[in-house]
Amino acid sequence: MKNKEPEKEVLGMAAFDVKTTSEEGIKVEIALPDGTETGNFLIVRGADSPTFRKAQARTNRKLLDLQKKSKSLDPGDMIIRQEKLTSELVASLVADWNFEEECNIKNVSGFFEKAPQVMEQVDQVAGQRHHFFVKPLTVSKLTPEKSSGLVRKSKRAKSQTESISAG
Numbered sequence: 001m002k003n004k005e006p007e008k009e010v011l012g013m014a015a016f017d018v019k020t021t022s023e024e025g026i027k028v029e030i031a032l033p034d035g036t037e038t039g040n041f042l043i044v045r046g047a048d049s050p051t052f053r054k055a056q057a058r059t060n061r062k063l064l065d066l067q068k069k070s071k072s073l074d075p076g077d078m079i080i081r082q083e084k085l086t087s088e089l090v091a092s093l094v095a096d097w098n099f100e101e102e103c104n105i106k107n108v109s110g111f112f113e114k115a116p117q118v119m120e121q122v123d124q125v126a127g128q129r130h131h132f133f134v135k136p137l138t139v140s141k142l143t144p145e146k147s148s149g150l151v152r153k154s155k156r157a158k159s160q161t162e163s164i165s166a167g
């Protein structure tokens with residue numbers, strides 16, 4: 001006799017919705033570079049967020065314009081401008097935070113400049129859709145396997161840990 005597999009629950013289409021939570025964002029606790037836990041957190045949007053998708057389209061247009069001007073630009077200037085656009089794009093994934101400073105693209109991008117490990121963390125979280133289901137999972141540690149692909153993999157920290165909780 002064959003063992004009968006338990007029946008799987010049939011879900012409605014809403015169970016597959018990642019876009020709603022991607023826009024609202026999830027709470028991501030951030031630690032110091034040495035791993036020391038802090039009370040700081042960011043509300044991170046998912047890569048499927050309409051806000052992020054619009055920012056991505058704007059950034060792509062700016063990158064195309066930059067490529068058209070590339071012959072007249074110093075290669076170093078070109079790289080700096082591309083990195084700034086990437087930082088601003090990843091900053092659009094941050095919906096809120098609990099720092100005293102206002103949460104806006106300029107401040108978040110400036111924070112990323114001084115704390116690139118946090119930018120990498122945001123990029124990783126945003127690219128992992130399983131965090132953005134209507135009932136997101138609680139994960140104690142993330143693995144740096146998948147990201148939205150914005151931050152170069154060569155810059156990824158090898159031993160990042162962060163905790164994510166539903167926001």
